[in-house]
Amino acid sequence: MWDWLVTALREHPAIALFLTVAIGYPLGTFKYRGISVGTVATTLIVGIVIGQLDIEISHNVATVFFLLFLFAIGYRVGPQFVRGVAQDGALQALFAVVVCVMTLGTAYVVARLAGYDVGYSAGLFAGSATASSALGLSTSAIQNLGLSADATRSMVGSLSTAFAMTYIFGTIGPILIISQVGPWLLRIDLPGVCRAYEKRMGGTGHGSGNSWHHYIMRTYRLLxxxxxxxxxxxxxxxxxxxxxxxxxxxxxxxxxxxxxxxxxxxxxxxxxxxxxxxxxxxxxxxGAEEVEDRELLAVPMGGVDVVVTKRAFDGKTLAELAKLEPTHGIFLTRIRRGAMGDDIPILPQTAIHRGDVLTLVGRPQRIRSSIGAIGRADFSDDETDVFVVFLMIAIGALIGVPVLMLGSVPLTLSMAGGVLFAGIAAGWQRSVHPTFGNVPRQVIWFMNVVGLNLFIGVTGITAGPSFVAGVQQVGLSLFLWGMIVTSVPVTLGLLLGKYVFRFDDALVLGCCAGASTSTAALGLLSDRAKSQVPALGYTIPYAVSNTLLTIGGIIIVSLL
Structure with missing residues (x-):
């Protein structure tokens, strides 16, 4: 039975790939006190285990899914990335750039000190920064070095080995440092500073940030x-x-x-x-008495999601928008922003950005009249604009194909880098001119999660045979070096955010979580603060770091 299974997997590698994700993905969803190692790490480990059966699978399969994944990343972070670079989030964007440079620099110095080759060094960087997308760009960069087939295969195997060994602490480390050590290191009473921030922004300071928009429905008889x-x-x-x-x-x-x-x-x-x-x-x-009229009170108050696209609303605070005619008679119950749709606190001084998704309640005719002034209804369940998605992927890949030789060093954006920027362009375009290029949230999730895990599955299966030899060669030292590459930039980022960039105490930890692309850390910060205020510092650094760390996969190979 075992021999039959091994033969079947070798002859039909697609089965091995689906089996890898089927086993690895659920393992990564288990959490302990809100912390998990993540689906990427578990899928990679399962792939390495199954790869011990010496299964050959074409890397072209991984490339297809990786390009879908990169487009999804770019599409999601596009609006916040452009805003952070070009508009009012410039300081937060600069902070993310500094953290990314420190991450890349730390990985480079450690790789030199440890004497690692290009493969181990690139894997060390990608795993320690949990930059799964950088793994693919590093692989492409290595394949463009002009080495022999055996040397390329060995180096890619080293890349996967280092990524697997450093990714787990790369995931857990920022969570612990930012959410647990950060408040102590910076001497921040997180719940207290968030309440104070809400008060300064016009809220009540009770931690929820929702009192400004809280509403009830009552029935009265007019006397x-x-x-x-x-x-x-x-x-x-x-x-x-x-x-x-x-x-x-x-x-x-x-x-x-x-x-x-x-x-x-x-x-x-x-x-x-x-x-x-x-x-x-x-x-x-x-002149009125309150009465109970169940029929009048039984009014469906489900919200309507509206995407902000109009310039007149961009950058305005909620207090300013409340005075405008289009907003009269409607209530705001939720603001979602950024790549992950993070909830933003609703406070009078909260500024609205183009691309934000507002959940509105009120009389239908009021909402209908307000949608045109604000932007467009969020039709997330509509069909995907397949033509635009695949055309942009093709165009981005073509842009990334050319290679520029700088002496003996090949420089290229690569197909993956081109597709990432094509996704950013498509996401930004969709947020400001929503007439084409629609990709519903569920489809973006599928491209992101499934595309990434299938790519990681192929990487693990391919690296399986060389993984054991790689671990024997580098031993525990690679894991320890990875801890340093993860911890140093995050810790320095905390200190720089507070004492150099001087971010508000309520936002600095959220900025660090974003710059470290640690969504789990943001979740723990919000839980600890009992407030969504940290999310105000998260979205722009997250978008910028997600993009720059991906490109770092090419840079680390070029530097070494």
Missing amino acids: DDSPQIGRQVGEVEASEVHSRCFFDQIRRGEQVIAAHETTVLMTGDIVSVAGTRGSLRQMFAV
Whole structure:
């Protein structure tokens, strides 16, 4: 039975690849106290184990999935990357550049001290920085060095060995340093500084950051002395613009009618009104009594997701936007930003960026009229624009093909680098001119996760035969050197963020998590702070570092 299975896997390597991901991916999802080694590490390890059966699989298979993965990365980080480089996130973008340079520099120095060849050095960099995308670019760069087939195969094997040995601490190290050691090292009371930041931004400072947009719906019967009697609904709502109340329905006798702007309120009307608790109490302090009308209160309040694309909204604070006519009568319940759709705290001084996804609630006619002024409805479930996606991948790959010789050193963006920048261009274009190039969130997730893990699976299977020999050659020292390459840039980044860049104490740890591309660290920071404020410092550094660390896969090979 065993012989039959081995023969089947050797003759049909596609089965071995799918088996690798099927076993490796779920292993990487297990968490202990919010920390996991990640699906990439476990898939790679399983691939190495299965690769011991001496299975040959074409590297072209890995290339196809890797290009899909890189396009997905570029598409997701495009808006924040462009904004960070060109607009108001320049300081955070510069911080990410510095951290990436320190990561690359540390890997280079350590590789020289340890005497590693190009393969081990590139794997050390990619694994310690958890830059899975850099692994593919390093592989491409090594294949372009003009070495013999055996030398290239050996070097790529060394690359995979070093990546596997350093990736696990590369994942866990930033989580521990940023979320656990960081607050102590920088002497930051994270919950306290986040509450103080929320207060400065116009919130209540109770940790949630949601009091500004918190709303309730109540029903009131208008009495004879009600100041609303004889006035139109739109007039009453406009008079309460700063407290943001809106009427939804009216029970008039036995009839329930929609509360249009021109509807005149009458004595005895029972109205359903949404707003903050304090504003409703003030509006109906006299001339009204609160009643319970289940039919009027049973109004679906599901939100509508809207992508901000209009320049008029870009960079404006929520306090400024609340005064505009298009936002009157609607409530904001969620802001998602950046590559991972991170939740941003809703505070009066929170600035909105193009590409942000806002979840709005309110009367349907209000929301319909506001969507055109803000941007477009987020139709994430629509079909993928396959033509644009694959055309951009092809164009990006073609741009990356040419090789420039600098003396004896070949310099090239590579197909992978070209596709990454094509994805950034497509993502940015989609965020500002959403007329074509749609790629739903679910498809981006699939291209990102499945593309990466299939690429890693091929890498592990291919490197399997040489992995044991590589471990015997470098031993435990490679793991220890990897700990240094991971820890030094992250620790220095914490100190630079606070004392040189002088980021706010509430944001500096989030900036470090972004610059280290550690989403898990951001999650633990938010949990510890009981606030989404750290996410305000995360998105731009994450987008910039994700891009630069990927390109670092080419640079480390060129340097060595």
